[in-house]
Amino acid sequence: MVGISIKCVKLTLSIVLMCVFSVSGQLKTLPLPNKQQLAWQKAEFGVVFHYDLHVFDTSKYNQGTNRITPVVDYNIFNPQQLDVEQWVVSAKAAGAKFAILTVTHETGFALYQSDVNPYSMKALKWKDGKADILKDFVDACRKHDIKPGVYLGIRWNSFFGVHDFKVDGEPNGEMQKRRQAYYNKMVEGMVKEICTNYGPLFEIWFDGGASRPEEGAPDVLPIVKKYQPDCLFYHNDQLAEARWGGSESGMVNYPCWSTFPYNFTGSGESAIPGISKNGFALLKEGDVNGKYWVPAMADAPLRGFNGRHEWFWEPGDEKSIYPLKELMNIYYKSVGRNATLIMGLTPDNTGLMPKEDVQRLKEWGDEIKKRFDYPIALTKGKGKIIELKLDKETGVNQFVIQENIALGHRIRAFRIQAYEKGKWQTVNNGTAIGNKYIFLSDKAIFTKKLRLVIDESVAEPDIINFAVYNIQTN
Template identity: 85%
Template sequence: MSSKYLKLALSVLLMCFFSVNAQLNSLPVPNKQQLAWQKAEFGVVFHYDLHVFDESKYNQATNRISPVADYNIFNPEQLDVEQWVISAKAAGAKFAILTVTHETGFALFQSEVNPYSMKILKWKEGKGDIFRDFTDACRKHGIKPGVYLGIRWNSFFGVHDFIVDGQPNSIMQKKRQAYYNAMVEGMVKEICCNYGPLFEIWFDGGASSPQKGAPDVLPIVKKYQPDCLFYHNDQLADARWGGSENGTVNYPCWSTFPYNFTGSGESAIPGIHKNGFELLKQGDEDGKYWVPAMADSPLRGFNSRHEWFWEPDDEKSIYPLEELMNIYYKSVGRNATLIMGLTPDNTGLIPKEDVQRLKQLGDEIKRRFDFPLATTRGKGKIIELKLTQETSINQLMVQENIALGHRVRKFSIQAYQRGKWQTVNKGSAIGNKYIFLSCKKNILAKKLRLVIDESVAEPDIINFAAYYVNLE
């Protein structure tokens, strides 16, 4: 080969090399906290507040504007936070979050900056600290603790959508707003500094931003809890709401997103809230930021109910096991992290009916996923899975190495049947976990293969598994 053609060939190779590397370098990948959160797959959030102890049903609109007349109604005589955590662990949860403040404004911990906290109670002579009990119980039982803070609404301090009531921009309103913002920032610092490492911090409805007059919480979290998943404000979202509170997301559900923030509800930018929040539900396969989806639902969300807080005589709203598994497949099985809402009652316990259903859920997840017929892993466009003999299969799982980002764009799963490869399933997003359950017809085959039909870089599949699940 002449030196002229050799230089040309070398030039082409270098162009290809730099093109591929540029593509790889631009591919969004999760940070450390996002990766841990997606790998956890399933967590719970415990909602507890003063109104659990009154005799009226929870009404969000009322609770946001009406201070609780007597905070000493808070009196959980059998409080056992460890029982809460054990119940969550039995369901298979890997992390747990406690709602430390919600719309009443009352704080379930010992605060030096918020006078409306556990220090004012007769219960335990004002020395109780439920968040301390909670984080201790989580660590004792191998559950990662997190916190939920409601700062957008506060009926005690008269705060609506982060803004303190009063004549806008009057001296009095400005002073009260400054006091509220400083108090919230102080609470966030207390939470971040006094309770050890936290897995996730969840601001109810987001935390807005100081540019809009709201408390400035992001720098505090980043300084004192740098490894904590931040969810979320107008500046940053380490994760995104999946667009509904029924525990499911659409398919495909990409972890990538065109923005590194999401806003909240009607405050979201048009690109996010249009078409019924479609972007939140599906993500964007070409998005330049890694913002994975959360699918959340209360355990008591059946029979047209939606109970984030305990209500008496409401056991019929507990999801049946079959419905819970459907939620699992349409969240965890679609590359989302599932967070289930649990409701401690006015005695301080998770009700026995809820405990029983959580145990059933954990057992069923193990039954369906702990015993694959065969598994494999590999890189490249085709990955073959061999079984020892021709076998009935009705469930398939694929997992991508998400530390490297979404590399797969389209794939098909094929079974070798009657002397040729037959396509039994097709998809696009894999991400942390993709699950296919065939409810109508079993797949009879001795070998399967995963064919990557389209990718943006070399596919890295860390798990390709086949199962047979008895659905009777």
Template identity: 60%
Template sequence: MKKPYFILALLFCSVCCFAQQYTIPVPKPHQLKWHEAEMGAVFHYDLHVFDGIRYGQGNNRINPIEDYNIFNPTELNTDQWVQAAKAAGCKFAVLTATHETGFGLWQSDVNPYCLKAVKWRDGKGDIVRDFVNSCHKYGLQPGIYIGIRWNSLLGIHNFKAEGEGDFARNRQAWYKRLCEKMVTELCTRYGDLYMIWFDGGADDPHGDGPDVEPIVNKYQPNCLFYHNVDRADFRWGGSENGTVEYPCWSTFPYPYSHSNATEPNKNHGELLKHGDKDGKYWVPAMADTPLRGANGRHEWFWEPDDEDNIYPLDVLIHKYENSVGRNATLILGLTPDPNGLIPTGDALRLKEMGDEINRRFSSPIAQTSGQKKILTLKLDKMQPVNYCIMQENIKNGERIRQYKIEAKVNGKWKTISNGESVGHKRIEKFEPIETNMLRLTVMKSIAPPDIINFSAYNSR
């Protein structure tokens, strides 16, 4: 009598397991904001900007600045910083509230090594406050970057207090508490934040790292968290050249971005670059690069004699097309100078970049959308086309696994591009072709395609 019920139970469990196995990961609401932003800026500012010499990361991590009163940006204007980023097309901006010197750019009550200690503005300056206010004024989402992995003043190297025995252990415990208190200040004083970015991560809260994730969750529940050994709301894309490899999936095999000792992965470098189309977690890619990266330079902070090392416009557009156009979010590193301003040449190049992106992609020749495997795009006449853009409705996950784009030429369909991942945005560039009709065919997908944008451009 019990046998039919037993068989039904087994069938029910099998169906449930099947459904769980094929559940498609989707982004959380704050991760959707990450995709929709597409491009942001990070502003690096610290004591050594004022020392007049080239920055050396190795030295900066171990040698404290002798005189912190060299910090004296007499023309500091965070409005100008944010306007420069907005001109490029950035939708968010991040400020290094503290970096490897340990010096804080706010009025900290727990870290005495901060703007309270300097003569500038009579010790009452708060650049974090100024920066957040400027972001709100010009419509950018504000984020804060917190560097706790290194602190040259306190002798913290790779999260660890130098020394041995009780002396080191006590300092380590004190430093962890200090970091937690600083994070609490930054999370509670400046309103809603778009992102908290821990430089080099925040390590393992059960080891040398502070327990910062609960603080961010409590005070900034809608904020992007990047990152510790347990969680990353996005991942580094494997390089600092402003591009990602293709394909670039938003899904990942685990919810953190860097190797966890309990789950080592020999192919971690490739995972960062490409993601994992079968991954269970939504951990999309970041592509970051300093604006001053030409001619062999790679400068996140302002340094003397770098005016000729701003990336040319064509290089920046290449980076945009191979980051945003490959389902990643691009972050540009910008460098306020000792006066407290984004240099004129940098600001001009950022505006050129924004203008060129708008010229190429703001006005499609034609556009369509649909929840089907074949979308046809009819143009109003025969004309050259050299770009197509595709976007999935990622609220329903990444569904497309293989596609091709064809153009009708002399009455016949000709394949002009094909690929794998689409995600939030895929920009396909190809040699200009004269056509009056384009066709997108999804040849493989894990669920019915949900394409919110298939558009064509002539941007020669």
């Protein structure tokens, strides 16, 4: 099918740009990413640093308990060797292009200087209450060319007695109403502080979503859009500029489309049936015919091996760090399937990234470079067939394809072919390409010519990268 572009229109208060084109004489619409979504997908790989009061206690992290039990003494927060720049450098060594800091999590304690939240760094004896980890973090990110982002947990707050956005107390009682109003105003004030005091942010991630004011929750969307219009908003019940990939394995299904039938997602148990059914398959795969652009995030903690799943540092847990082989598998099944990968990192109670984690991140970054920085050949082009000629017959075993996602998901079906024994042989086929598709063959294919054949598209295919490699996986 041949598509002729007519015009693109931006929908008010929507995350979607719709490209209008003609197919067989009929007008069709194709969702397009906005500026922040495009930047987020092209970044491909980021990290989130989880840090909170319970890193400093002596008990194992328990989510259910931490959500409802206040920390007895917040002055246990006392990282004597704090070096946030070391955190950022370790992420950069892995190849991360952006980094996110958990400014608040379920304890409610804020890692910055807040004028509206008394339960913040101003309350500490450490550094005489003058430290600001968020400032240190964004400064380090910018120094090392990493895009900074913020993670805010407002759904639970054990200090203020908040569960699922609701302040404890007799429902609709006068005291509960007043405390709820105070909490909502405080959260909205925090969002404004973060959006106005720390420069441009790459992403704001609301843990568990941010609900919406109609449900009695803080009204955060207008604040973010007013003060950080180029920041990816993730997410509330009104808007999701990205979606959770349906698990915390770091992987998504294939195909994984960036298009989605809703411009919101809910969160876990709060998702609507259309999203939650079949084990959240829609989150993992997207919808090829979805009318909204909502790309997938694949997230996992670095310490997620051996049956562990640790978003926060625990002593003596180094065996839970993913081996390099598993990390590469995660990379292929996230970045290589059109998702943005976010890896959870865990600074320890001294204020440093543990040396074992730092070493593994460096090994991972080196392996990614080794496998993807040196293609044998690459090309780009438009149309149904993109051919790639090699200087001589060469063994190839890895293929990378990228389409111009600024124009949306145009390709619906494709084949990779190699010219062998006098004819074209199909070595791989698929459906979704999106920002990046990676295929690793279990054996080398010897050829002098390769081609990408687009079997189905909704408009003219625009391939910005078709690259081939011969890599060693051991």
